[in-house]
Amino acid sequence: MNFKNRVASLLVLLVLITVPSLAYAQESAEPASNPTSSVNDLIRILESEEARGALLDRLKAEAAAQESGEASDANSTIARQVAEQTRAAAEQIVDGAEAVWSGLAALVVMFSDPSLVDFAEFRTLVINVILVGAGLFASYLVLRLLAHPLQRSLDRRAAGRNWSIRTVLVLVATIIDILTVALAWGAGYLIALQLVGGRTGQMDINQTLLLNAFLVVEMIKVAMRLFLQARFPNLRVLPISDLTAAYWYFWLARVVSLIGYTFMFVAPILASNVSEAAAQAARVLVMLTALVIGIVVILQNRERVRHVLSSRAATGRTDFLSRSGALLAGIWHLLAIAYLIAIFGVWLVNPTDALPFMMAATLKSGVAVVVGGLVIAFIGRFANVGLRLPDDVRARLPALEARLKAFVPRVMQIIRTVVTIGVIIAIAQSWGLIDFLGWLSSEAGQRVSGSALAALVILLLGFVAYLAMSSWVEYRLNPQFGSIPTSREKTLLSLFQNAFTIALVVLVSMLALAQIGVNIAPLLAGAGVLGLAIGFGAQKLVQDIITGVFIQLENVMNEGDVVSLGSLSGVVERLTIRSVSIRSLDGTLHLIPFSSVDTVSNMMKGFSYHVAEIGVAYRENIDEVKEAMQEAFDLLMQSEWRDMIIDKLDMHGVTAFADSAVMVRARIKTVPGGHWATGRAYNEFIKQVFDRRGIEIPFPHVTLYMGEDKAGGAPPLRVRNDAGSKEDASEKPALITDPD
Numbered sequence: 001m002n003f004k005n006r007v008a009s010l011l012v013l014l015v016l017i018t019v020p021s022l023a024y025a026q027e028s029a030e031p032a033s034n035p036t037s038s039v040n041d042l043i044r045i046l047e048s049e050e051a052r053g054a055l056l057d058r059l060k061a062e063a064a065a066q067e068s069g070e071a072s073d074a075n076s077t078i079a080r081q082v083a084e085q086t087r088a089a090a091e092q093i094v095d096g097a098e099a100v101w102s103g104l105a106a107l108v109v110m111f112s113d114p115s116l117v118d119f120a121e122f123r124t125l126v127i128n129v130i131l132v133g134a135g136l137f138a139s140y141l142v143l144r145l146l147a148h149p150l151q152r153s154l155d156r157r158a159a160g161r162n163w164s165i166r167t168v169l170v171l172v173a174t175i176i177d178i179l180t181v182a183l184a185w186g187a188g189y190l191i192a193l194q195l196v197g198g199r200t201g202q203m204d205i206n207q208t209l210l211l212n213a214f215l216v217v218e219m220i221k222v223a224m225r226l227f228l229q230a231r232f233p234n235l236r237v238l239p240i241s242d243l244t245a246a247y248w249y250f251w252l253a254r255v256v257s258l259i260g261y262t263f264m265f266v267a268p269i270l271a272s273n274v275s276e277a278a279a280q281a282a283r284v285l286v287m288l289t290a291l292v293i294g295i296v297v298i299l300q301n302r303e304r305v306r307h308v309l310s311s312r313a314a315t316g317r318t319d320f321l322s323r324s325g326a327l328l329a330g331i332w333h334l335l336a337i338a339y340l341i342a343i344f345g346v347w348l349v350n351p352t353d354a355l356p357f358m359m360a361a362t363l364k365s366g367v368a369v370v371v372g373g374l375v376i377a378f379i380g381r382f383a384n385v386g387l388r389l390p391d392d393v394r395a396r397l398p399a400l401e402a403r404l405k406a407f408v409p410r411v412m413q414i415i416r417t418v419v420t421i422g423v424i425i426a427i428a429q430s431w432g433l434i435d436f437l438g439w440l441s442s443e444a445g446q447r448v449s450g451s452a453l454a455a456l457v458i459l460l461l462g463f464v465a466y467l468a469m470s471s472w473v474e475y476r477l478n479p480q481f482g483s484i485p486t487s488r489e490k491t492l493l494s495l496f497q498n499a500f501t502i503a504l505v506v507l508v509s510m511l512a513l514a515q516i517g518v519n520i521a522p523l524l525a526g527a528g529v530l531g532l533a534i535g536f537g538a539q540k541l542v543q544d545i546i547t548g549v550f551i552q553l554e555n556v557m558n559e560g561d562v563v564s565l566g567s568l569s570g571v572v573e574r575l576t577i578r579s580v581s582i583r584s585l586d587g588t589l590h591l592i593p594f595s596s597v598d599t600v601s602n603m604m605k606g607f608s609y610h611v612a613e614i615g616v617a618y619r620e621n622i623d624e625v626k627e628a629m630q631e632a633f634d635l636l637m638q639s640e641w642r643d644m645i646i647d648k649l650d651m652h653g654v655t656a657f658a659d660s661a662v663m664v665r666a667r668i669k670t671v672p673g674g675h676w677a678t679g680r681a682y683n684e685f686i687k688q689v690f691d692r693r694g695i696e697i698p699f700p701h702v703t704l705y706m707g708e709d710k711a712g713g714a715p716p717l718r719v720r721n722d723a724g725s726k727e728d729a730s731e732k733p734a735l736i737t738d739p740d
Contacts, residue, residue, distance in 0.1 A: 128204060128206070128207060129206055129207060129210055131191070132188060132191055132192045132207045132210060132211070133210055135187065135188060135191035136184060136185075136187065136188030136191065136210070136211065136214055137184075139183070139184045139187035139188065139191075140180070140181070140184035140214075140218070143180045143183055143184050144180055147176050147177070147179075147180050150173075150176055151173050151176060151177075151231075151232055151235070152232065154169045154172060154173045154232070154235060155173075155231075155232035155233070155234045155235050156234075157169055158170070158234035158235055159234045166234070166235075169234075169235065170226070170235050170237065173232070173235045174222065174225075174226050177222045177225060178219070178222055181215065181218040181219060181222060182215075184214075184218075185211060185214060185215045185218075188210075188211045188214065189211060192204075192207040192208075192211065205272075206269055209264060209265045209268050209269065210265050212264060213260055213261050213264035213265040216260060216264060217256055217257055217260035217261060217264075220256050220260070221253055221256065221257075224249060224252055224253065224256070225249070228240075228245045228248050228249040228252070229245065230242065230245045230246040230249050233245070251293065251297050254293070255290050255293055255294070258286055258289065258290060259286060259287070259290055262282060262283060262286040263283060263286075266279075266282055267279040267280075267282050267283050270282055284348065287344055287347060287348075288344070291340055291341065291344045294340045295337055295340065298333050298336045298337055298340075299333065302332075302333045305329075305332055305333075306329045306330065306332065307329075309325040309326070309328050309329040309332060310325060310326050310329040311325075312325050312326075313325060313326035342431075343358055343362075346358060346361075346431070357432075360430075361430040361431045361432070364426070364427075364429075364430035365426070365427045365430050365431070368422075368423050368426035368427055368430065369423060369427070371423075372419050372420065372422065372423035372426075375419050376416050376419055376420070379412050379415055379416055379419075451515050451516050451517060452516065454515040455512040455515040455516050458508055458511045458512045458515060459508060459512055461508075462504055462505075462507075462508035465504060466501060466504055469497065469500050469501075469504075470497065473493045473494075473496070473497045494559065494574070494575065495552065495575065495576070495577065498576060498577075499577075543594075543595040545577055545578055545594075547594035547595055547597065548576070548577045548578055548579070548580075548594040549577065551594060551597075551600070552575070552577075556600045556602060557572055557575075557580070557600055557602050558572065558575070559572050559573065559574065559575055560572060560604075561602050561603070561604045561605070562602075562603045562604050562673060563582065563600055563601060563602050563603065563604075564599075564600075564601035564603070565580070565582065565592055565597050565599070565600060565601075566596075566597070566598065566599065568582060568584065568590050568592065569582075569584060569585075569601075570582035570583045570584035570585065570588075570590065571583050573589070578593060578594065579591055579592060579593045579594060580592050580594065580597075603673070604672040604673040605672065606672060607646065607669055607670065607671065607672055608669075608670050608671070608672055608673060608674060608675035609667050609668065609669055609670070609675055610667065610668040610670060610675040610676075610678050610679035610682060611665065611667050612629070612665065612666045612667070612668065612679070612682060612683075612686070613655070613663055613664075613665050614629065614663070614664045614665070614666075614686060614697070615658060615660070615661030615662065615663050615664075615697060615698065616661055616662055616664060616690075616695055616696065616697060616698070617661060617662070617695075617696040617697075617698045618661070618662055619696070620662070620695055620696060622653070622654060622662070622664065624693065624695065625664050625695060626651060626653070626664065628686075628689045628690055628693050628695055629649070629651070629664065629666050629686065629689075630649060630651070631689050632682060632685035632686045632688070632689045633648075633649040633666075633668070633682065633685075635685045635688075635689070636668075636678070636681055636682050636685055639681060639685075641674075641677065641678050641681045644670045644671050644674035644677065644678050645668060645669070645670055645674075645678060646669050646670060646671060647668075647669035649666055649667075649668060650666060650667040650668070650669065651666045652665040652666060652667065653665070659700065660698045660699070660700045661697075661698045668682060
């Protein structure tokens with residue numbers, strides 16, 4: 001409680017205590033009206049120990065009540081503040097309506113009962129005001145006519161000039177306009193002093209009100225003509241059409257004249273000659289007329305403004321301004337009408353201080369909207385243009401830019417939402433709908449805002465930690481910088497990244513919830529119970545994880561290895577703690593849980609072998625075949641594949657006698673995974689050397705053997721042709737004999 005409130009409360013308590021004390025002392029029936037008696041009674045109370053104790057007890061009780069009221073006000077919620085403001089506004093609107101009705105009744109009574117008004121004096125007042133007004137506006141009209149050729153000349157000179165010359169000409173035209181108003185105002189003062197004032201040389205206060213109202217209203221119109229010059233388009237600041245400028249100047253000039261002359265001239269005259277209620281009635285009627293004019297203007301421009309607001313979205317743009325414009329296109333007129341009605345209601349609630357309040361609230365709201373719009377536009381432009389990292393950073397961390405581009409739009413959306421909420425709160429604070437700053441300075445507000453800020457900081461630090469860890473892993477896996485990572489390093493770093501991400505998400509979530517007041521102890525206990533339930537209910541999952549852990553510890557396979565898991569073979573693309581993903585030769589991706597893996601066959605562990613099983617005809621010389629195979633290997637060592645070979649040719653010799661060929665085997669040792677490409681190249685060289693040497697690589701065939709006697713003779717083979725007649729077949733038998 002401030003000092004003024006404490007003094008007022010003390011005085012009220014003194015009066016409350018003094019009145020019963022005076023009654024008890026059998027003083028006069030109206031002691032409060034006698035200050036001397038009240039002071040004497042107060043002295044007697046202070047001199048009496050019993051009365052002084054009673055006074056102190058009542059003062060302490062009142063102080064405690066006041067402090068509790070202050071505490072309740074400080075801890076009141078925003079919803080309660082809004083309810084209280086709404087109730088107060090409704091009560092003041094009712095009081096204002098009653099005042100308007102009283103003013104209209106006073107006017108009716110004044111004109112119905114001539115005895116209440118001195119009509120002779122009233123007639124003199126009206127005549128003097130009419131004379132001054134006629135001279136004032138006639139002088140202004142003449143000066144406008146004289147200034148019109150000068151402004152027309154300036155308008156012609158401004159056509160086609162650059163912005164600097166046009167600015168000078170616009171300033172000159174505005175100065176001429178201001179001088180016109182000032183000279184007319186001075187002429188009005190001369191008329192009021194010399195002609196109407198007569199011999200006394202004095203002017204009435206009512207004439208002064210008219211002159212001051214004229215000066216203020218016309219100066220506002222000068223500022224309006226600076227932006228909405230309807231007659232001289234080249235001197236117009238705003239780039240709008242002549243029809244639009246004339247339309248808006250017509251309505252704005254009439255609203256300004258109506259409100260200005262009523263508030264600065266008509267209402268003060270009614271307040272001084274009739275009653276304050278009559279003046280308030282005139283003000284309310286004029287403001288209601290201005291409200292109706294504003295609503296009519298809004299409805300007349302409904303479609304035009306709707307088209308302008310939706311034009312950006314109609315071109316296919318999807319930024320925040322385009323979406324906001326498309327959203328407001330259909331409801332802007334309702335918001336504008338509601339805004340005008342709100343201004344009228346605020347003014348009706350507090351007519352004395354409403355105009356400065358409305359101007360300040362409107363200015364603050366406009367600043368909040370402009371600042372919020374600029375922030376949102378900047379954020380939208382930043383998000384749409386995209387993030388571009390330096391070339392050296394992109395070379396070291398190729399995936400960082402893509403990762404930031406994936407996260408930045410989400411962060412920007414959150415920032416846009418926060419800025420929008422801030423603008424709404426600032427507008428509500430400007431119009432007195434809520435006391436957000438007061439709530440923010442209270443204990444509850446500081447606690448809530450501090451918790452929210454701490455939670456946001458934790459989330460931000462968690463994101464930075466994730467970004468740092470991912471960038472470090474990416475840098476370690478980048479073969480262009482530092483040492484080339486092995487398959488083992490790729491696998492372990494990938495597993496570490498996954499595990500760190502999960503742990504970080506859980507930790508950051510728990511800390512953020514704890515900061516905003518959520519008790520995380522039940523969550524931790526529930527997580528333990530849930531983990532135990534999963535352990536009992538999902539035995540297959542537990543088996544997957546345990547098997548995967550041992551496979552990783554034993555380093556059986558890593559990313560990039562070619563493995564065979566049961567009936568499936570392919571390249572390991574991804575390893576997790578639970579499963580392995582392999583891609584087969586035809587491009588199919590297989591996800592295999594570790595619990596279903598019985599055997600892992602890694603074809604790229606340490607080194608590889610290409611086993612060459614060459615089949616040659618039985619008639620070939622084996623030594624010559626070995627020489628040809630060695631020659632093919634020598635040609636392979638002279639080719640581009642020599643870097644994959646890490647040892648000389650390992651010749652095994654004849655390994656099997658097949659049905660159609662003799663199998664001769666050799667083996668080539670290569671780097672891990674190089675045996676497939678090396679084997680294909682070696683087969684090509686084998687074919688070339690065997691063709692040049694005439695070594696036959698037989699295809700599958702069957703040899704028909706008829707047998708032979710001890711002397712080596714073979715019986716003839718009789719072949720019977722059944723294609724012709726029996727006679728022809730018997731007469732011309734087909735006889736096959738041994739060539740020897």
